[in-house]
Amino acid sequence: MSDHLTIVDHPLVQHKLSHMRRADTSTSDFRRLLREISLLLAYEVTRSLPMTTERIDTPLCPMDAPVIEGKKLALISILRAGNGLMDGILELIPSARVGFVGLYRDEETLKPVQYYCKLPFGLEDRLTIVVDPMLATGNSSAAALDLVKEQGARDIRFLCLLAAPEGVARMKETHPDVPVVTASLDERLNEKGYIVPGLGDAGDRMFGTK
Structure with a gap:
């Protein structure tokens, strides 16, 4: 664990992740577990939000109560699998502004190809x-962060379910100012660029297209 990488080792996170890794976990259970785990990861990624106080009246007396300071935060989903993480976080932070970056990985070059980008003002x-369940090669994630920074974002965090050492290194090289929060740092990438031991293709498992 470092300033750039945070691994959330909470027992509930690790337990749910183990069930998600199982090859026989159904699509509906996979989606439910991803939503549940995203709520737990959201606690960590929002831990250092700036705070201020607001004068309120309780049923007993006035008080200066702590509230989050500044504009509503922005959630950016890397399509399509990022939506599974984003949906859970939105349950916790329903006022967040939402954006989408559409990238797919060329299976021969492993390079990202952009097909959509709509970001909040x-x-x-x-x-x-920025959320995406898998940080594999890091190419798509780095490209998404490039787009987000081009739109003016300065205080950015990247949230994923699984990370490979190669992806973490790529992110540290290209975006050293962006902390990465994940539930697990897995062993490696295989020859096709999939995380091992991993859990397969998160998008396919979420949407039943495997």
Whole structure:
């Protein structure tokens, strides 16, 4: 664990992740577990949000109550699998502004190809959380962060379910200012660029297209 990488080792996170890794976990159970685990990961990725106080009245007396300071944060999903993480976080932070970056990986070159990008306004004044379940080669994630920074985002965090050492190294090389939060740092990538031991293709398992 370092300033750049945080591994969330909470027992509930690890237990749910183990069930997601099982090859015989159904599509519906996979989606449910991803939503549940995203809520737990959201606690970690939002841990250092800026706070201020607001004068309120409780049933007994007035008080200066802690509230989150600044503009509503932005959630950016890397399509399509990022939506599984984003949906859970939105349950916790329903006022967040939402954006999408569409990238797919060329299976021969392993390079990202962009097909869609729609981001919220005012990213320069918002905490921006970019989500994608898998940080494999890091190429798509780095490309998505390039787009987010081009739109003015400065305070960015990257949230994923699984990371490979190659992806973490790529992110540290290209975006050393962006902390990475994940549930597991797995062993390696295989020759096709999949995380090992991993859990397969997160998008296919979420949407039943495997």
